Amino acid sequence: MGLNEELSKCVHCGFCLEACPTYVITRSETHSPRGRIAAVKLGINSEGLATCMFCRRCELACPSGVKYSDIITAIRKPNLLEKIILKMLENPKSLVSFVKPVLRLEGFSPLEYEDEDYDIVLFPGCITSVVFRKTVENALRYLKSQGYRVKIFNGCCGLAHAHVGEMERAKQLVGKLKEVQNKPIISLSSNCSAFMKENGLDVYDFSEFIVKLNKDLPKKDIEVTVHEPCHAHLLGLDKYTREVLLRMGVNIKESEEPSFECGAGGDYFLFHRELSEQVMSVKREKTLKSGVSTVVSTNPSCSIAFLKMGLTPVHVADLIFK
Structure with missing residues (x-):
């Protein structure tokens, strides 16, 4: 469906308002999905178009089925700094020096690991691989305990690119993951999992893999x-x-x-x-x-x-x- 057709589905009913985090804190129509759609229809360069958090909660609230994400990604363009950050996300190793001064968090080199004749692929996601490397180590440890031979694929799924309207590059990054699609892919970053699924990649979220394959789990009193x-x-x-x-x-x-x-x-x-x-x-x-x-x-x-x-x-x- 084209942009105009998607825009025409919005009847400005207001169901999206309380679902939108920026509307909740500002109470401003400008910073609501309905207001942003109106701005796009009118060709107005509204401040609200830049302040959308791209959480897509409005899509669940919308009774008309407006796919708001298709509208916002069609009109957004990345600024120069965003373009630089996107390039870094594609190569998580380059994020290590960025994390401490900007995020004020400790950054670690992404874990490199590949078993001979691996039978599953572990996809940490760009941020997880650097900021939460311990999570990657624990996921690898768990999969190995279940008898799997694992390859870690470090990279970016493309969601960050979609966020700022770089849809063509986002789809190219999904395409890179499709090259290893002959093996099951397990993703540690749930929003990445969702984005890859929506773009034709047969991928398991980590918990989804455990549930669907009925894997062993320890008991925890917490x-x-x-x-x-x-x-x-x-x-x-x-x-x-x-x-x-x-x-x-x-x-x-x-x-x-x-x-x-x-x-x-x-x-x-x-x-x-x-x-x-x-x-x-x-x-x-x-x-x-x-x-x-x-x-x-x-x-x-x-x-x-x-x-x-x-x-x-x-x-x-x-x-x-x-």
């Missing part, structure tokens, strides 16, 4: 709350995370609106710091209503956001060995 990453939630992948936790005997303490945007928005927190921090503040309040500060987060940008909130993010792969 209380956590669960964050549902935006794109993964759109495709229903968080149900696998919850099932794995239940199988492990983990006590899930529910937060308020677990799918509410974390505030990171990919690289949004670098370019729209004030709005990002306001969304994070709302998310922190909603999260702490669970009564616990340990958050199961299966997406790296979200985990960075929780660290900024002073909470403790943990991936399913980490919980297995906790």
